[in-house]
Amino acid sequence: MEISNLKLLNYRNYETLNLTFSPTTNIIYGKNGAGKTNIIEAIYVLALTKTFRLGNDDVVIKKGKNIAKIEGLVKTNIWNTYKIIISDQGKHIKIDNNKISKLSDYITKINVIIFHPDDLKIIKDTPMTRRKLLNIEISGINKEYVIYLNNYEKILKQRNAYLKALKENKFSNSDFLNILTEKLVEIGLKIVHIREEFVKSINQYISEYYTKITHKGVLSLNFKSEYKNKTPNQILNMYQKNISREIIMGKTLFGPQHDDIEFIIDNEPVKEFSSVGEQKNSVISFKLAEIAYIKANLNHNPILILDDLFSELDEEKVNNILNLIDTNLQTFITTTTINTVNSSMLKNAKIFHVINGKVKEEVNNGK
Secondary structure, eight states, X not given: OEEEEEEXXXXXXXXXXEEEOOSSEEEEEOOTTSSHHHHHHHHHHHHHSSOSSSSOGGXXXXXXXXXXXXXXXXXXXXEEEEEEEEETTEEEEEETTEEEOOGGGTTTSSOEEEEOGGGGGTTTSOHHHHHHHHHHHHHTTOHHHHHHHHHHHHXXXXXXXXXXXXXXXXXXXXXXXXXXXXXXXXXXXXXXHHHHHHHHHHHTXXXXXXXXXXXXXXXXXXXXXXTTTOOHHHHHHHHHHTHHHHHHHTSOOSSGGGOEEEEEETTEEHHHHOOHHHHHHHHHHHHHHHHHHHHHHHXXXXXXXXXXXXXXXXHHHHHHHHHHSOTTSXXXXXXXXXXXXXXXXXXTOEEEEEETTEEEEEOOOOO
């Protein structure tokens, strides 16, 4: 899988931009704030329709403009032109100029794995952050999961609204609540099953990568869910026993919306007992395990983006990571200086220098 060409219109600090990439390594360097990350963010948005940064999607529109466009020529099994048009009215998505109405028909097409500095919050942050990670990563490879997730959110919203109505004595009959609960459990179990299987698959690879990066420790993931190892009847009984509490609270108290994953090194939670360095290496091992999973299950490599990796880790760890990357993998690396990139990766790379929103392709003479 690769992206050979990227065109931007009114995207962040770029009025227009047209870049042609290498199928292997692409290095984008320049000072902070110049616009490096905007380029790799555009690739990510083209794949998943959402930014990995904080804020609403329409903030990507260049100041003073009312519309932004991202267009990319991407090879999956065949070459296709993907396009996203973003305005304050929402997003329009096209493949080869054919409008795509269902998100689930689009976001599994282009597989992108990204490491960026905010990823380091994954372990220390709340369960919501780790659920978001699961949702993003699984949605990119499993169309059914996207559909289940959307349906679950709709039913959860309905159920919460009905619980609030019961609390305010607007309704006295709970028959509709029972119907919603049964449907919630049915779809929720499917979501939990897919999440659990995904975590099991990642665990087949993650410790090997962690050991190769750090030369010590056994890393694994523990999937935590209130639905885990329970039958539908057991879950329904859990809701029935706690219905009074849910009505008092006016919301659903159990379900996949509380799921979490726990990073474990040598049987100890990384969040509680590990250094910042071990946390960083755990997250990167997770990303590398995803690449192996995609290659094994989808029979192709994803596109890999390493945003500012060199500022986050020491040179030895960075070199260990770079040595683990398949040379057939299209990789994008952003950095403030070309001098931090090791010679073997620089040798065959395409190099882009970003200066104040202007991008110049440089002749690569190696090191």
